[in-house]
Structures are given as structure tokens and as C-alpha cells.
Amino acid sequence: MEQDAQLVQQCLQGDGSAWEELVRRHTRRIFNICYRFTGNRTESQDLSQDVFLRVYRTLGSYRSAHGGFATWMTSVTRNLLIDHYRRTKRDRITDSLEDKMPAVENKESAGRRPDEQALLGELGGQVQSALTRLSPELREAVILRDLQQLEYSEIQQVLSVPEGTVKSRINRGRIELARILQQMGVRPS
Amino acid sequence: MNWTCEQTEARLSDYLDGLLQPVEQSAFNLHVNTCERCAPLVAGVAHALGGLYALESVEPPPQLENAILTATLGAPSWRNARRWLKSLQSPRFVYSVASVAATLVVILTASGFSFRKPKLADLRPATIYHKTDRKVHQVYAQSIKFVSDLRVVYEIQSLKNDNLENPATREQTIPQKSPDKQPGRTDKTNPSAPKQQNRADEIGRNLRVLAAQCPVLSGSIGERRLP
Numbered sequence: 001m002e003q004d005a006q007l008v009q010q011c012l013q014g015d016g017s018a019w020e021e022l023v024r025r026h027t028r029r030i031f032n033i034c035y036r037f038t039g040n041r042t043e044s045q046d047l048s049q050d051v052f053l054r055v056y057r058t059l060g061s062y063r064s065a066h067g068g069f070a071t072w073m074t075s076v077t078r079n080l081l082i083d084h085y086r087r088t089k090r091d092r093i094t095d096s097l098e099d100k101m102p103a104v105e106n107k108e109s110a111g112r113r114p115d116e117q118a119l120l121g122e123l124g125g126q127v128q129s130a131l132t133r134l135s136p137e138l139r140e141a142v143i144l145r146d147l148q149q150l151e152y153s154e155i156q157q158v159l160s161v162p163e164g165t166v167k168s169r170i171n172r173g174r175i176e177l178a179r180i181l182q183q184m185g186v187r188p189s
Numbered sequence: 190m191n192w193t194c195e196q197t198e199a200r201l202s203d204y205l206d207g208l209l210q211p212v213e214q215s216a217f218n219l220h221v222n223t224c225e226r227c228a229p230l231v232a233g234v235a236h237a238l239g240g241l242y243a244l245e246s247v248e249p250p251p252q253l254e255n256a257i258l259t260a261t262l263g264a265p266s267w268r269n270a271r272r273w274l275k276s277l278q279s280p281r282f283v284y285s286v287a288s289v290a291a292t293l294v295v296i297l298t299a300s301g302f303s304f305r306k307p308k309l310a311d312l313r314p315a316t317i318y319h320k321t322d323r324k325v326h327q328v329y330a331q332s333i334k335f336v337s338d339l340r341v342v343y344e345i346q347s348l349k350n351d352n353l354e355n356p357a358t359r360e361q362t363i364p365q366k367s368p369d370k371q372p373g374r375t376d377k378t379n380p381s382a383p384k385q386q387n388r389a390d391e392i393g394r395n396l397r398v399l400a401a402q403c404p405v406l407s408g409s410i411g412e413r414r415l416p
Contacts, residue, residue: 016262016271023257031249045250049257056261127240146241171202178233181240188236 004069011059023052026070029148030077036143037081039132047084051077067157074148075158078140085136123186130180138173145170192220197227201234299324338402341395348392 004025010018030051034044055076062072131139144150144158155166181187192200197220203209204217221227255265262268276282297304300320302311310316 016268016275019262020258023254023261027254027257028246028249031253032247035247036244041247041250045253045256048249048253049260052257053260123240124244127237127244130237142241146238147244167202171199174202174205174234174238175198175230177241178230178237181237182233186236186240188232 005064008059008062008064008069019056022069026073027052029070030073033074033077033143033148034081036128036131036147037136037139038084039128043084047077047080051080054080067154071150071154071157074144074150074154075160078144078158081140082136126181126184126186127177130177130184130186133180134173134176138169138176141166141169142173142177146174192216194220194224194227197221197224198230201231204231205235205238296321338399341399345392345396 004022007018007022011022027048031044031048034047034051035041038044038047051073055073058076062069066072131142134142140159141155144155145152150158152163152166155170156163159166159169161169197217200209200213200217204214209217221231258268259265262271296317300311300317301324302317302320311320
């Protein structure tokens with residue numbers, strides 16, 4: 001964590017290699033958050049790039065005293081994901097209406113690659129699919145807690161809500177996820 | 190203590206994370222074991238949580254890092270150029286440049302190049318060579334002369350020391366002055382030998398010449414008394 005703060009300082013002094021190191025360290029984590037939230041690799045790639053672009057531009061506003069760089073970066077990612085969710089909401093409503101038309105083929109399976117289809121056959125794929133059906137506020141809480149293994153205090157910092165709200169969202173998110181999985185026919189053995 | 194379904198649902202995550210107190214744990218278990226609604230719910234959430242934990246980290250596309258770096262720092266060629274410029278600030282490079290500059294200054298100074306009135310013609314290799322060659326010869330000649338002068342001084346010094354250490358020899362070598370007897374007499378009064386007298390005169394002359402040529406040595410030589 002301290003190393004991240006040092007790298008940020010070097011970046012602010014114009015050291016390009018320090019920024020390269022930061023990108024190398026966090027690309028995988030940020031891409032995974034984006035992917036678990038959107039369920040789409042292409043969108044996740046674009047969003048990850050946007051996250052790093054925003055972080056690069058606002059690097060001067062980061063204060064190590066207020067928390068770790070990873071938490072700050074996760075917060076930036078979360079804000080971008082919510083923006084993206086709101087921006088694409090209209091598209092999703094249109095898609096949803098098209099899904100209800102009988103003549104239209106299953107868009108969910110049509111838009112996926114063969115390897116993604118194979119993945120969906122497994123529990124992991126089903127959980128990922130169920131995750132994307134969660135409301136964004138429950139989804140982000142579950143992703144941060146159960147996939148990114150963040151502490152409650154860190155999630156509180158990222159989401160800017162009280163700890164009680166964080167716990168409540170995580171609990172509701174898990175219950176909702178279990179219900180969606182049950183609706184999908186996935187039951188505990 | 191009997192818990193309701195709402196209570197159980199509200200504390201479900203605490204139960205799964207192992208955060209319930211023993212009393213709460215007992216109450217939770219008691220309710221779940223007897224409630225037809227909550228038992229499948231707990232099993233379902235535990236299963237979903239297992240599925241979440243089983244999700245593996247997704248490998249990002251290989252071009253993602255490069256795309257991010259290009260979007261933030263610019264194209265790879267520009268990044269390499271910046272890295273190269275950055276390397277010029279390293280202490281090793283600065284020391285190398287300083288040593289090369291010092292060497293050039295020494296060579297130019299040796300060749301007689303005037304830094305106050307620099308001329309382009311002075312920088313021609315042939316000019317530098319000829320001037321340097323002449324300078325080297327001058328320095329060589331001066332050093333040869335200096336060494337030969339030093340040799341004379343050391344000879345005189347050693348001779349003086351010998352005389353001081355061996356008074357018997359000194360008596361033999363230094364001419365004794367006698368008011369009654371003239372040099373060259375054979376009346377066993379130990380007159381000075383003419384050859385030794387001549388050598389002492391010669392050394393004295395050499396010293397005077399040396400003192401005239403090397404003003405630095407004149408003080409120290411002047412202080413010493415010739416035998």
C-alpha cells in the first residue's frame with residue numbers, strides 16, 4: 001500500500017515508469033470489478049481504460065492519509081460503473097422489450113462467444129449471470145465484499161454510505177442472488 | 190429466545206460470516222431447523238456464496254495495459270523517447286559527460302587554445318597536433334633540465350653530509366689555514382690537497398649558476414655555507 005503511495009508521488013513528479021507500474025499492478029483487479037459488474041468483456045475493457053484515464057487525470061487529488069490507493073481507485077471505478085449503468089439503462093429497457101417478443105431469438109445467448117456459452121453451463125457462469133440481474137447498489141456491495149474481499153470499512157469508504165447500510169446491502173444482495181439462482185433452476189445439491 | 194423469520198433473514202450474512210454470538214447462533218439454528226421458509230433460504234444463500242467464492246479471477250485482454258498506457262502516456266515510441274531522456278539525468282551519464290568535458294579542456298589547454306579569444310583555426314586537428322607536439326617537447330626539455338639541476342643539488346648535499354658525519358675525512362679534505370705555512374708545503378702540517386680545493390671551487394660555481402637559474406632554490410642554497 002505504501003508502495004502505491006510512493007508510486008503516486010513519483011507519477012506526480014513526472015515519472016512515467018511509476019505510472020506504468022501502477023497500471024501493471026491494478027489492471028487485473030479493475031478489469032475484474034468491471035467484468036463482474038457488466039458481465040461483458042468488451043464493455044469491461046473500455047470501462048477499465050476509462051477508469052485509468054480518470055485516475056491519471058485526477059491523481060493529484062488522491063490523499064494517502066484518507067485511505068489506500070486501491071480503495072480510492074475502487075471508488076473511482078464504482079462511480080464510473082454507476083454512470084455507465086445509468087447511461088445504458090435505456091438500451092437495456094429496449095433490449096428487455098425485444099426479449100419479450102416471441103419471434104425474437106434469445107439475445108442473451110446470441111451475443112456471447114462459444115467459450116462464454118461453455119462458461120455459462122457451469123455454476124460460475126450462472127452466478128455471473130445472476131449477478132448482472134441484481135440491482136446496481138446490491139451488485140456493487142456483493143462484488144466488493146465477496147469477490148474483492150474488501151473490509152466493511154473499505155466498502156463504506158468506496159460507497160460513501162454508513163456501515164449499517166453496507167451490511168444491509170450485502171445481506172440483501174446475497175439473498176437476492178440466491179433467489180435469482182433459484183429462478184434460474186440452480187439449486188443447492 | 191425465539192427468532193422470527195425477519196430477524197433470521199436480517200442476520201443471515203452475520204451467520205454465514207461467523208459473526209454471531211453463541212446465544213445468537215443457538216437462536217438462529219433453532220429457528221432455521223424448525224422454519225420451512227428459512228431453511229431453504231439459508232441453504233440457497235450459502236450455495237450462492239459458494240458460487241461467488243468459486244468464481245475465478247478473469248484474465249484481462251493482453252492489449253489492455255498497452256491501450257491504457259497509450260491513452261495516458263502516449264504512443265510506445267514517445268514513451269521510449271521519454272524514458273531515454275529520463276536516463277540522461279542519471280548520475281552515471283552526468284559523470285561521463287563531465288569527464289569527457291574535462292579531458293577536452295585539458296587537451297585544448299595543452300594545445301595552446303585560447304578560451305578568451307577562441308579562433309576556429311585553432312580547432313583544426315593539424316593545428317592542435319602541432320601545438321600539442323611543441324608543448325610536449327618544451328615540457329620534456331624543462332623536466333630534463335630540472336632533473337639534472339636536482340642531481341647537482343643532491344650531490345652537493347650528500348657531500349656536505351659526508352663532511353659533517355666524518356670529521357676526520359673533513360680534516361683531510363678541507364684545507365687547513367695556517368698563518369705560517371702555505372699550501373703545498375711538505376713539512377707534515379697537513380695542507381689541503383689541490384684537487385680537493387679545485388672540486389670545492391667547482392661545486393661552488395655550480396651552485397651559483399643553479400641559484401641564478403632556479404630562483405626558488407637560491408634561498409636554501411644561499412643559506413648553506415660551502416666547505
